Amino acid sequence: MAKHWADFQYEIYLNGMTGTVPRLPTDLTRLEELTEQRLGPGPVGYVAGSAGDGSTARANRAALQGRRIVPRMLRDVQERDLSAEVLGRALPAPLALAPIGVLSIMHPEAETAAARAAAAQEVPFVLSSASSTPIERVAEAMGDAERWFQLYWAKDREVTRSFLNRAKASGFSVLVVTLDTPLLAWRPRDLDQAYLPFLHGVGTANYFSDPAFQAGLTKPVHEDPNAAVLHFVGMFADPGKTWPDLAFLRENWDGPIVLKGIVHPDDARLAVDAGMDGVVVSNHGGRQVAGSIAAADALPRVAEAVGDRLTVLFDSGVRTGDDVFKALALGARAVLLGRPYVYGLALDGQAGVEHVIRCLLAEFDLTLALSGHATPGSLGPADLVEQSV
Ligand SMILES: Cc1cc2nc3c(=O)[nH]c(=O)nc-3n(C[C@H](O)[C@H](O)[C@H](O)COP(=O)(O)O)c2cc1C
Numbered sequence: 471m472a473k474h475w476a477d478f479q480y481e482i483y484l485n486g487m488t489g490t491v492p493r494l495p496t497d498l499t500r501l502e503e504l505t506e507q508r509l510g511p512g513p514v515g516y517v518a519g520s521a522g523d524g525s526t527a528r529a530n531r532a533a534l535q536g537r538r539i540v541p542r543m544l545r546d547v548q549e550r551d552l553s554a555e556v557l558g559r560a561l562p563a564p565l566a567l568a569p570i571g572v573l574s575i576m577h578p579e580a581e582t583a584a585a586r587a588a589a590a591q592e593v594p595f596v597l598s599s600a601s602s603t604p605i606e607r608v609a610e611a612m613g614d615a616e617r618w619f620q621l622y623w624a625k626d627r628e629v630t631r632s633f634l635n636r637a638k639a640s641g642f643s644v645l646v647v648t649l650d651t652p653l654l655a656w657r658p659r660d661l662d663q664a665y666l667p668f669l670h671g672v673g674t675a676n677y678f679s680d681p682a683f684q685a686g687l688t689k690p691v692h693e694d695p696n697a698a699v700l701h702f703v704g705m706f707a708d709p710g711k712t713w714p715d716l717a718f719l720r721e722n723w724d725g726p727i728v729l730k731g732i733v734h735p736d737d738a739r740l741a742v743d744a745g746m747d748g749v750v751v752s753n754h755g756g757r758q759v760a761g762s763i764a765a766a767d768a769l770p771r772v773a774e775a776v777g778d779r780l781t782v783l784f785d786s787g788v789r790t791g792d793d794v795f796k797a798l799a800l801g802a803r804a805v806l807l808g809r810p811y812v813y814g815l816a817l818d819g820q821a822g823v824e825h826v827i828r829c830l831l832a833e834f835d836l837t838l839a840l841s842g843h844a845t846p847g848s849l850g851p852a853d854l855v856e857q858s859v
């Protein structure tokens with residue numbers, strides 16, 4: 471049975487009859503400002519901040535807003551089904567929560583609360599390698615709900631192999647390999663506060679709890695935490711990697727593998743050649759290459775280059791239901807939601823994340839219906855025009 475996401479709208483109005491209004495705004499673009507008021511400058515700067523002067527993050531929004539929907543009428547949109555098959559998984563909507571590291575800086579329940587919210591709403595949770603909660607604890611909180619694992623591809627092969635084994639053993643189905651962060655970009659909001667959580671041992675839970683990582687230390691983590699942090703900094707990422715290295719991941723992961731951070735059509739073609747199953751068109755929310763192409767401008771070019779040889783996912787700039795509509799019309803099979811769910815977490819824990827998911831999908835469902843569509847599968851480039859805003 472298809473989930474009726476738009477029913478959340480009725481639920482809100484019905485609650486109003488007994489005097490209850492939503493605890494958080496239903497316009498999700500307002501959450502960032504509320505979080506800015508609520509949290510300290512270090513944590514909120516880390517989440518809201520971007521690379522350079524922030525122009526890539528702004529371009530991500532402008533590229534979505536500059537595309538406008540052209541609704542069609544009288545097309546029977548009474549029965550709608552938002553479900554989508556993505557990488558062989560049956561999802562109730564074309565949405566997953568993006569991998570976001572260090573969630574403990576936003577809320578004490580961190581990844582556990584976000585993962586529970588995702589599970590409750592049946593949306594896949596993509597767990598970051600840089601989480602503040604270890605893989606196994608997040609899995610425990612999720613029961614048998616759908617979960618994917620995001621890999622930061624460490625210099626040390628044994629650590630990478632161990633992460634993959636742990637994720638497999640904990641029921642993570644899809645591997646998302648992030649390629650756009652072999653180095654941390656120039657991020658002025660963090661630099662101005664001299665704030666980097668990892669140096670305080672926050673966001674290192676998977677490493678510090680890992681036997682292969684621990685094997686590289688002379689003393690246990692609790693006896694010399696600074697040495698553990700330095701070891702982490704030295705092996706966390708590897709700017710020396712090249713395309714043939716992907717063979718190692720293919721050998722060590724049985725399920726689908728998706729490359730995150732692809733914006734060039736030729737890189738998408740290389741992903742096909744490397745036997746990958748999908749790509750996430752993403753510029754990391756504008757946090758890596760300042761001045762880079764907006765993710766929504768890259769999306770149609772990548773989608774066209776790969777056709778149906780790869781599953782194309784999208785993130786970077788999705789804030790509203792119509793953004794989801796536009797990303798699918800531009801060629802994405804599903805979208806990953808980033809910062810908005812983190813603001814929901816910061817403002818109201820698990821309930822805040824569920825609120826964000828439900829608002830986004832209710833708005834998407836209504837946008838779909840009001841534009842003359844009953845399923846996401848019928849969306850295409852003809853549903854959009856480019857228009858300056
Ligand atoms: C605070 C923060 C931490 C992030 N951590 C990770 C991470 O650990 N791994 C990863 O692949 N992407 C990470 N990302 C990028 C997101 O997965 C996603 O690409 C991005 O948030 C999309 O942009 P948007 O949030 O502006 O829509 C992070 C993003 C933010 C805002």
Ligand SMILES: CCCCC(=O)C(=O)O
Pocket residue numbers: 571600651654754757
């Ligand atoms: C070293 C970066 C890890 C988290 C991340 O991906 C981000 O902050 O964007």
